[in-house]
Every structure is written in C-alpha cells, then in structure tokens.
Amino acid sequence: MKYDLLLNLFRLNYRLKYTSSKFGLLWSILSPIITLGIFNIIFIHILKVNITNFPLFLFCGLVCWTFFSSTAVNSCYCYLKNFEIIQKIRFPYHYILFSEIILNFMIFTINFIILTIFSILTSNNFSIYNIFYIIPAIIILILITTTISFITSTLSVFSKDIPHITEIIINIWFYATPIFYSPTMIPEKIRFLFKYNPATLPIEIIRKVFYDKTIIIYNSDIIIHIIIDIIALTAVWIYYNKKRPYFPEFI
Numbered sequence: 001m002k003y004d005l006l007l008n009l010f011r012l013n014y015r016l017k018y019t020s021s022k023f024g025l026l027w028s029i030l031s032p033i034i035t036l037g038i039f040n041i042i043f044i045h046i047l048k049v050n051i052t053n054f055p056l057f058l059f060c061g062l063v064c065w066t067f068f069s070s071t072a073v074n075s076c077y078c079y080l081k082n083f084e085i086i087q088k089i090r091f092p093y094h095y096i097l098f099s100e101i102i103l104n105f106m107i108f109t110i111n112f113i114i115l116t117i118f119s120i121l122t123s124n125n126f127s128i129y130n131i132f133y134i135i136p137a138i139i140i141l142i143l144i145t146t147t148i149s150f151i152t153s154t155l156s157v158f159s160k161d162i163p164h165i166t167e168i169i170i171n172i173w174f175y176a177t178p179i180f181y182s183p184t185m186i187p188e189k190i191r192f193l194f195k196y197n198p199a200t201l202p203i204e205i206i207r208k209v210f211y212d213k214t215i216i217i218y219n220s221d222i223i224i225h226i227i228i229d230i231i232a233l234t235a236v237w238i239y240y241n242k243k244r245p246y247f248p249e250f251i
Contacts, residue, residue: 005091009099016081017103028070028107029114032062039180051182053211056122060207061179063115064137067108068145068199069170075100075149076156076163083251093247094240097153101146119210130209136222137205143229144198150236154243157251178203201225 018025036059043049043058051057078100079086079093086093116131156162177199183191194200201221208214 002092002095006095006098006102009095010102013078013096013099013103025107025110029110032059032066032111033114035066036062043180049181053122056119057182057207057211058180059115059118060210061177061203063108063111064141064203064206065174065177065179065199066111067104068141068148069174070107071101071104071145072148072152073163073167073170074104075153076166078153079157079247079251080160086251087248090248093244094150097149101142101149104145105142115210123213127213130213130215133215134206134209136226137202137209140198140205140222140225140229141202143226143233144202147229147233147236150233150240154236154240157243157247173197173199198225198229 018027036055039058039062040055043051044054075097078096082096086096116128120128152162152166156166176194177197178186178194183194183200183204186194205222
C-alpha cells in the first residue's frame with residue numbers, strides 16, 4: 001500500500017508539474033543544456049577562460065547542481081500545493097516529498113546519461129566502466145539533497161517566507177560551488193572553506209571520473225562525508241516527525 005501511495009503521489013506530482021505542457025519532461029532536460037550553452041559562450045568566447053574542454057567540465061557540475069537546486073526549491077512547495085489532501089487525510093506526508101525527489105532524480109538520471117554520451121563523444125580515452133566509480137558521489141548527492149529538502153519543505157509549512165529565502169540561498173550557494181570554475185582558481189588562503197561546502201565533493205568526484213578520467217578510491221574524506229550526511233539526515237528526520245502532527249493546522 002505504501003508503494004501504491006508513493007506511485008500515485010508521483011503521478012500526481014508529474015501531472016501538476018507538466019500539465020498543459022507540450023514538451024513536458026523535455027523542458028527539465030533542456031534547462032541544463034541551455035544553461036551549458038549560455039555559460040559556454042560567456043566563459044569561452046567572452047571571458048576567455050583557459051579550461052580544456054570547458055563544456056564537459058561545466059556539464060559535470062551542472063548535472064549535479066540542477067538536481068540539488070531544483071529539488072531543494074521545489075520541495076518548499078510540495079506540502080503547500082497539496083494542502084487540501086493534508087487537511088483532509090492523515091497519511092505519511094513525507095511520501096509527497098519523496099515523490100518530488102524521485103521525479104527530480106529521474107530527470108537527473110536522464111541528464112546523467114546525456115553527460116555520459118557527451119563525455120564519450122568529446123574524449124578519446126573515456127571508459128564506460130568508469131561510471132561505477134561515481135556511486136559514492138550519487139550517494140552523497142542524494143543524502144544532502146534529501147536533507148535540505150526535508151528542511152525547506154517542513155519549514156515552509158510554518159513560514160511562507162522560506163521558499164523566497166531558499167531561492168536566495170540557492171543562488172548564493174551556486175556561486176560558492178565550483179561549477180563553472182576549478183577549485184585551483186580560488187586563492188589558497190580561502191580554498192579550505194570549499195571543503196565545508198557539501199555540494200563540492202560529489203561534483204569533484206563526477207568531474208574526476210568524466211573529465212579527468214581518474215579512478216576514485218574510497219578515501220577517508222568520502223566516508224566521513226557520508227557519515228556526516230547520514231547523521232544530518234537523521235536529525236532532520238527527527239525534527240520533521242516532531243512537526244508533522246501540526247501540518248494540517250498550519251498549512
């Protein structure tokens with residue numbers, strides 16, 4: 001029954017997002033590709049950034065960031081747009097959030113396939129077997145995305161200012177993440193600060209596999225990052241469960 005509930009919520013979420021749209025899911029796939037084209041023109045032809053195969057370098061970051069940012073922002077509205085259901089029926093409300101995360105992860109998967117094809121076409125020495133080395137990056141990406149989404153979705157129920165604050169934070173976070181620039185371009189004095197950005201590590205792992213063609217070893221940084229992410233997600237889950245009974249009243 002829980003599987004059926006999640007499936008029905010996913011279908012509902014999909015219809016709400018793409019209803020009356022001729023291209024539907026294609027818009028979500030085109031978004032990072034269009035952004036890639038715009039950034040490519042700006043940084044290569046105007047700013048003359050000296051990064052080899054910059055489109056691939058940039059696409060590795062955009063694929064991760066699009067999943068993270070779109071899920072975090074859209075999660076602010078996942079309970080709000082389903083207020084009628086929440087007020088009338090008591091059920092595990094987090095399934096609404098899960099349906100949003102699954103939908104965005106489906107888009108991420110499609111974009112990831114495009115990234116793989118793009119990497120094969122633009123690189124002579126890329127092996128399809130290297131994809132298996134990005135598993136830790138996907139695990140970290142899912143953990144931090146789910147954690148942030150639980151925070152934004154829960155707080156949005158009690159304060160309608162949270163969606164606007166989230167969009168501002170995500171915009172600032174975008175420039176604080178090495179998506180269109182390399183960490184080596186950052187002054188060495190402040191470079192250590194980027195290690196505390198949870199979005200940096202998964203992007204760097206995917207970039208090493210697809211761009212640098214380097215095999216990733218499960219080092220202590222990856223393991224510690226995953227442990228911290230699990231602890232953070234557990235804490236947010238506890239907070240959500242404390243606030244969940246009040247959802248019908250405040251929404």
